[in-house]
Amino acid sequence: MDAWIIFTLMAAFMQSIRTAGQKKISVHLSPMATTLVRYLFGLPVAVVYLLAIMRSDHEAVFLSYVNNAEFFIYASLASVAQILATFFLVKAMGFRNFAVATILSKTEAIQTAIFGAIFFSAFLSWLGWWSIMLGVAGIIVMSFPPMGARPELRGISYGVLSGLGFAFTALWLRQASLSLDHTVIQSAAITLVYTIIVQTIMCLIYLVIKEISQFSLIKKHIPLAIFVGVTSALGSVGWYTAMTYENAALVRSLGQIEIVFSLIITYVFFNEKIETKEYVGISAIVVSILILLLFL
Numbered sequence: 001m002d003a004w005i006i007f008t009l010m011a012a013f014m015q016s017i018r019t020a021g022q023k024k025i026s027v028h029l030s031p032m033a034t035t036l037v038r039y040l041f042g043l044p045v046a047v048v049y050l051l052a053i054m055r056s057d058h059e060a061v062f063l064s065y066v067n068n069a070e071f072f073i074y075a076s077l078a079s080v081a082q083i084l085a086t087f088f089l090v091k092a093m094g095f096r097n098f099a100v101a102t103i104l105s106k107t108e109a110i111q112t113a114i115f116g117a118i119f120f121s122a123f124l125s126w127l128g129w130w131s132i133m134l135g136v137a138g139i140i141v142m143s144f145p146p147m148g149a150r151p152e153l154r155g156i157s158y159g160v161l162s163g164l165g166f167a168f169t170a171l172w173l174r175q176a177s178l179s180l181d182h183t184v185i186q187s188a189a190i191t192l193v194y195t196i197i198v199q200t201i202m203c204l205i206y207l208v209i210k211e212i213s214q215f216s217l218i219k220k221h222i223p224l225a226i227f228v229g230v231t232s233a234l235g236s237v238g239w240y241t242a243m244t245y246e247n248a249a250l251v252r253s254l255g256q257i258e259i260v261f262s263l264i265i266t267y268v269f270f271n272e273k274i275e276t277k278e279y280v281g282i283s284a285i286v287v288s289i290l291i292l293l294l295f296l
Helices: 003-026 030-042 043-054 058-066 067-093 099-105 108-120 124-145 151-177 186-211 214-220 221-243 250-266 276-295
Strands: none
Touching: 003 030, 003 067, 003 250, 030 067, 030 186, 030 214, 030 221, 043 186, 043 221, 058 186, 058 221, 067 099, 067 108, 067 151, 067 186, 099 276, 108 124, 108 250, 124 214, 124 250, 124 276, 151 221, 151 250, 186 221, 214 221, 221 250, 250 276
């Protein structure tokens, strides 16, 4: 099995767990405070991981940060895009159930494919496009509101905006990693640490200026905050490494398996009903994933 597949599966699993933790903590915190938690408490994990794989070559890490304008630009853009994507995902959870909020954010796969082809000439084979389109079809089916219910347009908008943010995060972090002259795993780790540092600083500044009271609330939920941060960092290790190895659109498409994990979490931990349409949609997603694994 290719390395990018292993890292993607790990990332999808950890992200589904992290998102479940985010849902719980978002009840107590504002969307931006919830976003901060994943970076602030994930940073130590990312730093330890980077130091472990770089061993004694710490000077190379420093030079990567100061001598590479391309890296700085793309990694900084990815940092901002991921903050916005996480913020919109948390907002989406307030309008629809946990699984559907995650599902809507998964439109990132098709958005990554489209914008990757337009801006970075990251073209896919026809089979790759069919796989992604099948996955998107499954997402559309799963996102339909119940019969007779009015669609929650704000919730849908937030979910799609989250997907857009994650799409550009994927594209920009891949470009940042590829600009470095290290191994794939090292480049991904360097990019990860840089983006988390930037994201932590930005979120801290926002909270200090706009929502200073949120810090006392975070303090009250430290165990859950640590859980969200650690699972987020572990998931990011998988995403960043996979997208340095392979076309970001294919990684995001395979990453739709997170929806399977999310539905299981929805049923087991949140006692939210899984409807027939969700079983139909998930079947389409599973087939799209099988195409990726078996034929690409």
